[in-house]
Amino acid sequence: MDLYNVYQNNYLIVAVFLLLGILLPVGALTAGRLLRPNRPTKEKATTYESGIEPFQQSWIQFNVRYYLFALLFVIFDVETVFLYPWAVAYDELGLFALIEMAIFVLLLTLGLVYAWKKKVLKWN
Amino acid sequence: MELETIRSYDWGIMAPELIILGAATILSLADLLMPKKASRRYLAIFAFLGVACALVALFMQLDNGVISILADTYRFDSFSKAFKLLFLIGTGLILLLAFDDRKGERDEYRGEFYYLLLTALLGAMMMASSADMITLFVGLELLSLSSYIMAGLRKRDRQSNEAAFKYVVNGGISTAITLFGMSYIFGLTGETNLYAIQNALGDPTILQNQFLLVFAFLITFVGLSFKIATVPFQMWAPDVYHGAPIPVTAFLSVVSKAAGFVIMIRFLLVTFIAAPGVAEKPLLQEVQPYLAILAGASMIIGNLIALRQRNIKRMFAYSSIAQAGYILVPFAVISGLMFEAVWFYLLAYLFMNIGVFAIIQLVTAKSGSTDISSFAGLYRRSPWIAVCMTIFVLSLAGFPATAGFIGKFGIFMSALSTGAHYWLAGIMIATTVVSYFYYFNVIGQMFFRSEEEAGKVSIPGGVLTVTAVCVISTLVLGILPHTALEFFYNQFDLSQFFTPTK
């Protein structure tokens, strides 16, 4: 049971850090709000664009290519997730695990070749 | 794990799956290396050869008993071979159909279709030959994911886009529901092996949670009903069937649907066979009324809405909802005749439905529209095609001397054999009568309407083979059903299904 407490206490520290991380900016901004004078004018509310009058929406449409990269990223991200426990447990698994992972990586390499051949990776 | 233990398993038993996987891999490489403008048509032949090889491999293994690899994550038994046979035959026929689907032949993504079809088949086969929750689920996802993409392959076609989008959204929701139900089953028992779960459900501490167990059963069932397109997850079917290319529609309505029944029967029956319900009765008996209501609702909704359809693909989509309702009947009443009734009906349904879609593909390619009027006067233009279509439609309607009749009769008898399900049998008869109206509407168009457009419908080789195979099988199964049933009795051993290996 002792080990379990150690495990939990470790995460208690993480929780404290997380809490501090959230509370500090919130606290600082609230304090700023309380201390500063509040005299809003219309010019103050506009976006600051180095002196140029802001035009159009701040959201622009991205090129669809970015999206494809993001999709590929997710798929290879999932692959890494499988690699990690494999690496940790490798000592106890032996040769067979190596073959397994080789097949797994090979099949995903096929995917990479596919993306390459379809010119997804090219930027023109 | 030692290499010896790994070697001790009989990996050769996975030959059909490995052949399909190998064929898919080679196809994808070939597609990538081929010149860009070359026609991908002949890849279909290669894919067909792969399926044929897998079928041969499966036939060579028929005499094996139960073989299990790695704690049933792969399991070869009578159930898996009976249904893998259906998948392989169905996919083979669909590949022949796709070979002659000239529409969109020059599409950029034509090659992808063939290997996605094979990976979908691989998913379905793994669903049939596993007794482990994780493999079943991964197989289900492989099938679903491949089907989503196949439905949307025609990127320039708005309907195809709509079909893919609706399919993926509905599919995602249903997968979430299935997983939710499965998570309760896993949470209560702590096992993923179906036989271990079956065993664990006899534990008295777990038995105190019967209510949750019934709930888990129903949620999983509802989630899985997406694949077979029955109530409450039926509404995607018309849009997706309508929008997808015809070979894909045929695949979804036959192979994918059969796979849905397979996972339902395997997963729900094996795990819950011995589980007690909330009251005195066993769980499977307790949930029967709910399942019967869902089956009845599918039959009624499918058949009634089909009456109003003018589009031939939509009509057969609703018809397939109704047909799935019929097949659900033996499962809902859980009689001893269930396995043979479901298997035989799926076999009959495979031939008649693929036949129907083969002819729809021919006729609509000629007329350019999927409206029912493109069938007008078909008898005068191409009498043989009209006769074949009539046979398929009569079989779907359940007329004597066709496979559909024998199948429906088997289902009907299984509904009566358990007693207290007369109302379900009654709904089945009533909705069958309703279905005559729209099925005969198709026949009426072909024989009694004057033709709107002249011109004989020519029939290319692939579709000709498919139609011939389907017509012969529909008639043979209708007149001599024993050929198939005896094969089934010889091969199928119920004890293999419910008891674990060793």
Next chain:
Amino acid sequence: MTGEMIAFFILALVAICGGVFMIHSENVVHMVVSLIFTFLSIAGIYILLSAEFVAVVQVLIYSGAITIIMLFGIMLTKHDPKSEKRIAKSRILAVGTGVVAFFIIMFLAINKLSFKQQDVELYVHNVKKIGIELYSKYVIPFELTSILLLVALIGAVVLAKKDESEEMNEHE
């Protein structure tokens, strides 16, 4: 009340609030941000259950990758927040009743939950245990997963890539 309970309640509350805000928000970016809160607090719940590896995967895949996908999806599409239709009151009521009924059923079912003896030492070598199970017993589903990922990759390329002819037109 133990510290574990308190932590659980806070995390569960954040998870649920995140979900509710996501449905309620009109601004898509706010939706994604509230979803991140849900994902993160679910990761926290996994840690409470001693499933460290699953928690890390949750952060890596969901809070990381999936969120990025969603943000890209937002950046790709045009949307003005005013165009949405109001949802009918009756529909909200129906959904609300459904949610409440579901909650009551689940609560009744879970209330008297009983388990067999449970593993208590999940936190010791968590990742290693998963690795050993996955690569010795679940080899077949694992290899099947690689095919699944491959299909997903092909699907992503096929469905999301612009056609080459369209690109040509753009260049001209």
